[in-house]
Amino acid sequence: MTATRLAGWRFLIRCGDRAVAAAETMLTPDGWAFSRFFEGPYIASTERALRQAETMPQPYQPRLLSVPGLYMLTLWLHEDCTADGATGHPAATDLLVPLAPAPPGIAAHRPHRVAELLPVLTHRVTPTRLLGSPA
Template identity: 70%
Template sequence: MALHVPAAPAPALRSVLTALGSPTAVREAPTPALRSVQGPLGAELPLPVHVLDRVVPSGGAPVTRLAGWRFHIRSGGRAVAAADTVLTPDGWAFSHFFEGPYLASTELALRQAESAGAHGQARLLSVPELYMLTLWLHADTGADAGAGTLLPTDVLVPLAPAPPGIAPNRPHPAADLLPLMNLRLGPRPLLDTPAA
């Protein structure tokens, strides 16, 4: 497999497994699919979730920060929900369970990337100002999954639903997608653009 899925911090995984083992946490989750599952549940496909922060100086690289780790919750070979973890002063902690279109869209993007022979470290990149989530294939597969700069040659795959004017499930070099994202943002771009 050309894609590299990084290992999640052990405490993050433990926090999700503990939540899955809690009947109260599962029963109170706002996820009908998770609550209706009969049988064992597992946490798989850990992906670091990075957030793309706002404006960086001209010519600078886009700034990202690690927001947490996301796990797909599987039962009987299918994803029924996802679980997010966050870093607290005491370490990694379970945040919440959820479901929705990004769950299937993430799995689709990963399958398409694998079948196309894509290379990179799989991550998620959130762009809150656009209500956008992308699969981020970071070129440096050996990089610390919690760190790293968005490189122009990294590949971004917007997940469905994507903002108007940005086609979902199509891979783009970051250098090509970022200007399009800037157009969607209007007067407050993600990147300062040098004067022509």
């Protein structure tokens, strides 16, 4: 779970003072291109988490981390503000802010240190074998 890769860039589309939609890009043979536009609960949740991050005493580089196996998005607040946004791994002291709707048992908009939340996510994503099942 600690391996990450840049899958695209997300842009919030604003109308007045709030985000109303988002646009995502993907890498094509010709370079970056818009791949989809969408609405939904993650728009307001992303905006809320970004505002929350702006009030923190330490600056962070915001990244969006998707955990497809849990149908989960988190705002990943990377401590190294000068890092290349296309590379890197979550550091133990980075923060993850689950976006709403979050999976059951994980509180949305509560910042967690990577070292605290990553083991929980990894355990939930990793398939477990039942006793007596074929190997």
